[in-house]
Amino acid sequence: MEEETALQHLRSKATEQLLREDWNESIKTYSKFISLCQQQISNTYNQSDLSKLQKSLCLSLSNRAEARLRLRDFEEALKDCDEALQIDSTHFKTLVCKGKIMLNLNRYSMGLDCFKAALVVESNCNGNLEVLNGLIEKCKKLDYLSRTGNFDVSDWVSSGFSGVCPELGEYFGNVEIKRSEISGRGLFCTKNIEVGSLILVTKAVATERCILPKCSNGVLGENAQLVMWKNFIDKVNESAKKCPKISHLISTLSIGENEDDLEVPDISLFKPETQGKSYVDKNVDVDKVLSILDVNSLVEEAVSSKVVGKNSDYYGVGLWLLPCLINHSCSPNARRLHIGDYVVVVASRVVKAGEEITFAYYDVLSPFNKRREMAKTWGFQCECKRCKYEEEMQSKPEIGDIEKGLERGQDVGCAIFRLEECMRRWVMRGKEKGYFRASFWKAFSEAYESEKTIRRWGRKIPALEVIVDSLVEVVGSDERVLKVLVRKLKKSGCGFGEMERAMKLGRGVYGKLVKKQALRILLELGLHD
Numbered sequence: 001m002e003e004e005t006a007l008q009h010l011r012s013k014a015t016e017q018l019l020r021e022d023w024n025e026s027i028k029t030y031s032k033f034i035s036l037c038q039q040q041i042s043n044t045y046n047q048s049d050l051s052k053l054q055k056s057l058c059l060s061l062s063n064r065a066e067a068r069l070r071l072r073d074f075e076e077a078l079k080d081c082d083e084a085l086q087i088d089s090t091h092f093k094t095l096v097c098k099g100k101i102m103l104n105l106n107r108y109s110m111g112l113d114c115f116k117a118a119l120v121v122e123s124n125c126n127g128n129l130e131v132l133n134g135l136i137e138k139c140k141k142l143d144y145l146s147r148t149g150n151f152d153v154s155d156w157v158s159s160g161f162s163g164v165c166p167e168l169g170e171y172f173g174n175v176e177i178k179r180s181e182i183s184g185r186g187l188f189c190t191k192n193i194e195v196g197s198l199i200l201v202t203k204a205v206a207t208e209r210c211i212l213p214k215c216s217n218g219v220l221g222e223n224a225q226l227v228m229w230k231n232f233i234d235k236v237n238e239s240a241k242k243c244p245k246i247s248h249l250i251s252t253l254s255i256g257e258n259e260d261d262l263e264v265p266d267i268s269l270f271k272p273e274t275q276g277k278s279y280v281d282k283n284v285d286v287d288k289v290l291s292i293l294d295v296n297s298l299v300e301e302a303v304s305s306k307v308v309g310k311n312s313d314y315y316g317v318g319l320w321l322l323p324c325l326i327n328h329s330c331s332p333n334a335r336r337l338h339i340g341d342y343v344v345v346v347a348s349r350v351v352k353a354g355e356e357i358t359f360a361y362y363d364v365l366s367p368f369n370k371r372r373e374m375a376k377t378w379g380f381q382c383e384c385k386r387c388k389y390e391e392e393m394q395s396k397p398e399i400g401d402i403e404k405g406l407e408r409g410q411d412v413g414c415a416i417f418r419l420e421e422c423m424r425r426w427v428m429r430g431k432e433k434g435y436f437r438a439s440f441w442k443a444f445s446e447a448y449e450s451e452k453t454i455r456r457w458g459r460k461i462p463a464l465e466v467i468v469d470s471l472v473e474v475v476g477s478d479e480r481v482l483k484v485l486v487r488k489l490k491k492s493g494c495g496f497g498e499m500e501r502a503m504k505l506g507r508g509v510y511g512k513l514v515k516k517q518a519l520r521i522l523l524e525l526g527l528h529d
């Protein structure tokens with residue numbers, strides 16, 4: 001009798017905490033209730049009492065799962081759901097809760113099964129029907145998207161990234177992890193990929209964003225970045241603590257040293273549906289996590305900054321697991337877009353089967369020495385083909401002279417003329433020319449934006465279209481190049497060929513996420529200038 005009173009007391013306390021949305025406290029109280037209830041069950045022989053106790057146990061497990069789901073502790077919430085469903089496989093609340101957990105874990109078809117089972121149980125439910133059907137539709141849509149990669153964010157992009165961020169799901173294209181000639185492991189294509197095709201779409205383990213305060217001495221900005229970085233580290237640690245799979249995958253990432261000794265993980269480990277393996281190392285050493293984040297966190301780029309209102313002081317950082325296996329190249333073949341908590345990796349030029357997928361960690365439309373400095377801040381020396389080539393060419397004094405001339409404010413047209421002359425004399429091939437043109441993009445863009453320079457230098461410098469094609473061949477599509485091209489087309493009119501070139505470039509910048517019609521509108525609008 002005493003135990004029954006204790007159970008009743010705990011149950012009403014936990015229910016009250018749950019209603020107050022005090023998730024942590026309700027989990028504690030439900031845990032006490034659950035262990036007391038389990039004890040009672042083992043000492044009860046009367047069938048009707050037993051069935052009452054089991055019903056209570058099932059409901060409390062389901063409620064604890066709900067609280068854990070709210071705290072994003074999916075692993076433990078899932079265990080509760082499975083235990084509750086063992087008692088009653090048709091428990092409506094538990095089926096819905098499990099479905100929501102599956103949705104959060106990007107396991108859409110399993111989520112769909114749960115919601116469908118819940119619908120069968122409460123086929124005549126009234127208030128729940130609409131919500132349930134909504135969840136079923138959402139699972140179906142995300143399941144389709146994650147299988148086909150047929151995402152469409154046209155409306156969001158054409159509206160200038162305003163409104164709610166489109167819902168994406170996880171997508172893994174034809175890729176595998178292998179040893180890389182650049183460094184350690186890398187991500188490789190297993191099939192030919194067209195410009196703009198999606199390579200992968202994946203959700204962050206954690207992100208943190210802020211608008212840096214404007215200030216004259218930069219201290220406030222630095223402090224804000226430090227606070228943000230600390231919050232980010234806490235979030236990553238929290239996610240790793242809650243999920244052994246995340247903890248395990250984080251522990252496989254590089255700390256930027258001895259990469260050739262690192263194990264090559266199978267790509268299936270990164271897929272949402274891969275579960276069940278018992279991951280033992282639940283806690284990665286805190287210092288190791290810091291080194292891992294130093295090497296693997298990505299700063300969000302321009303497109304996503306528009307999500308929070310085109311603010312140039314916007315600063316966002318995140319950890320996306322599989323993209324951590326993508327090496328940098330100054331001649332990259334892919335780009336990343338940040339949409340909400342997802343990172344989308346798209347081919348920015350044609351990628352052949354077997355080729356390594358690379359994207360830029362820093363601005364590759366800059367000269368060799370500047371890139372070398374930026375690589376240093378990342379803690380490595382770039383081993384890409386373009387850097388190796390440009391390093392060899394450092395022995396030619398002409399390149400250094402042109403760079404120095406530009407620093408001193410020399411006319412950009414003159415610098416371009418000299419560069420093109422040198423490349424002609426040295427009988428450089430297409431790709432090699434592209435490397436240098438990319439290094440001097442700043443001068444090229446200034447020249448094409450200045451009517452005076454164009455008038456003065458005319459045919460003595462290459463046409464913009466020649467440079468665009470040359471750059472795309474070596475660094476893929478780039479938003480800045482696209483903008484200069486679109487501005488010229490708007491000024492001087494545009495025929496079919498020119499529009500095709502701009503569309504192709506746009507495809508490489510935004511990927512097939514933005515459909516043809518929306519891309520055309522974007523280009524005609526001058527890309528939101």
Ligand SMILES: C[S@@+](CC[C@H](N)C(=O)[O-])C[C@H]1O[C@@H](n2cnc3c(N)ncnc32)[C@H](O)[C@@H]1O
Nearest residue numbers: 183184185254256324325326327328380382383
């Ligand atoms: C995000 S990880 C990339 C995957 C890494 N190679 C691995 O095996 O886990 C970043 C690290 O890879 C190495 N790396 C990436 N791109 C490189 C490049 N172009 N040249 C030399 N090292 C590079 C550097 O050690 C860098 O700190």
